[in-house]
Amino acid sequence: MKIRAALLQNMGLPTPYAQSRPLQIAELELRDPGPGEVLVKIRAAGLCHSDLSVIDGNRPRPMPMVLGHEAVGVVAKLGMGVADLAVGDHVVTVFVPSCGHCHPCEHGRPALCEPGFKANGAGTLLSGARRFGDEHIHHHLGVSGFAEHAVVARESCVKIDKTLPFDTAAVFGCAVITGVGAVVNTAQVKQGESVAVIGLGGVGLAALLGAKRAGASPLIAIDLSDSKLAIARQFGATHTFNAAAPDCAEQVRALLPAGVTHAVEMAGSAKALELAWKITARGGTTVTAGLPHPDARLPLSPVQLVVEERTLKGSYVGSCVPSRDIPRYIEWYQRGELPVDKLLTERIRLDEINAGFDRLAKGETIRTVVVFD
Numbered sequence: 085m086k087i088r089a090a091l092l093q094n095m096g097l098p099t100p101y102a103q104s105r106p107l108q109i110a111e112l113e114l115r116d117p118g119p120g121e122v123l124v125k126i127r128a129a130g131l132c133h134s135d136l137s138v139i140d141g142n143r144p145r146p147m148p149m150v151l152g153h154e155a156v157g158v159v160a161k162l163g164m165g166v167a168d169l170a171v172g173d174h175v176v177t178v179f180v181p182s183c184g185h186c187h188p189c190e191h192g193r194p195a196l197c198e199p200g201f202k203a204n205g206a207g208t209l210l211s212g213a214r215r216f217g218d219e220h221i222h223h224h225l226g227v228s229g230f231a232e233h234a235v236v237a238r239e240s241c242v243k244i245d246k247t248l249p250f251d252t253a254a255v256f257g258c259a260v261i262t263g264v265g266a267v268v269n270t271a272q273v274k275q276g277e278s279v280a281v282i283g284l285g286g287v288g289l290a291a292l293l294g295a296k297r298a299g300a301s302p303l304i305a306i307d308l309s310d311s312k313l314a315i316a317r318q319f320g321a322t323h324t325f326n327a328a329a330p331d332c333a334e335q336v337r338a339l340l341p342a343g344v345t346h347a348v349e350m351a352g353s354a355k356a357l358e359l360a361w362k363i364t365a366r367g368g369t370t371v372t373a374g375l376p377h378p379d380a381r382l383p384l385s386p387v388q389l390v391v392e393e394r395t396l397k398g399s400y401v402g403s404c405v406p407s408r409d410i411p412r413y414i415e416w417y418q419r420g421e422l423p424v425d426k427l428l429t430e431r432i433r434l435d436e437i438n439a440g441f442d443r444l445a446k447g448e449t450i451r452t453v454v455v456f457d
């Protein structure tokens with residue numbers, strides 16, 4: 085079938101994004117789903133900072149590629165052997181497919197799925213196949229959601245409640261599972277523990293909402309932008325600090341001399357992670373879910389790690405089991421405990437996507453969602 089999709093030809097184009105127009109809205113051929121795959125009619129897809137990182141070359145990926153890794157849609161066709169989904173089901177995409185059989189999958193860590201990691205690196209679906217008519221075009225994290233339709237592995241989607249509006253549902257695919265999962269699964273924040281979130285994009289603000297639901301207190305938000313800090317206060321942050329201040333860590337220590345129990349870094353820079361490390365308490369946990377350039381390095385004192393019994397933990401896909409956690413987080417949203425609809429600041433058409441990324445790069449939006457008819 086013919087689809088319209090946002091295609092990235094080459095990495096490394098300079099910002100500002102809208103002027104360079106790195107994404108072309110192209111008409112492409114999409115083939116039928118193969119065995120174990122499904123065709124999804126995309127209804128909404130979110131613009132995420134890690135899409136920007138592919139565009140600017142910080143996350144090198146094989147090109148050309150149809151971008152988009154946070155999407156929701158309706159199952160339109162089933163490939164051979166898919167028995168647990170039906171045409172018409174609503175599904176949220178997952179940006180690491182999990183085979184269910186490898187060592188990490190069998191030990192409850194599907195975010196580390198070995199075949200899933202390999203497929204994502206190669207820009208293919210979980211099976212190793214590519215389903216665009218032009219064999220040279222790659223899939224983005226098994227999703228390629230900036231398109232009218234997508235073929236994805238069954239393992240790249242989770243069935244959701246049909247009553248959930250599509251624009252809200254989309255953000256569960258990345259911002260919510262990455263942000264809330266980092267707090268709930270990776271840090272395992274408990275009622276009354278102090279939490280600081282550093283970097284207040286869609287993922288960071290979702291983490292803040294997750295920490296508020298977990299009963300974190302005090303709940304600290306840190307960013308370079310005062311307007312993001314104001315949003316964080318509306319989202320429930322009890323204290324905010326601007327990371328541009330050279331004494332930001334000392335300011336946090338003035339509030340909490342012992343430091344914070346959990347410092348969660350969502351900014352994607354080594355500097356932000358260094359700040360998170362500096363404000364973490366003895367015995368505390370520093371969690372990082374940002375995605376800095378592969379060459380970035382972190383200066384740490386190993387002895388501090390030992391004598392303060394510190395923990396430094398990476399968090400990918402929020403250490404989630406998506407088939408368990410996406411429905412669970414949706415339930416929290418529906419009960420009013422996790423108001424992630426507040427993350428949605430803008431709805432655009434596919435043709436407006438370059439300008440949408442431009443505004444995201446400038447920090448003018450939290451989550452922009454492309455909506456499809």
Ligand SMILES: [Zn+2]
Nearest residue numbers: 132134258259
């Ligand atoms: Zn993302």
Ligand SMILES: [Zn+2]
Nearest residue numbers: 183186189197
């Ligand atoms: Zn696996």
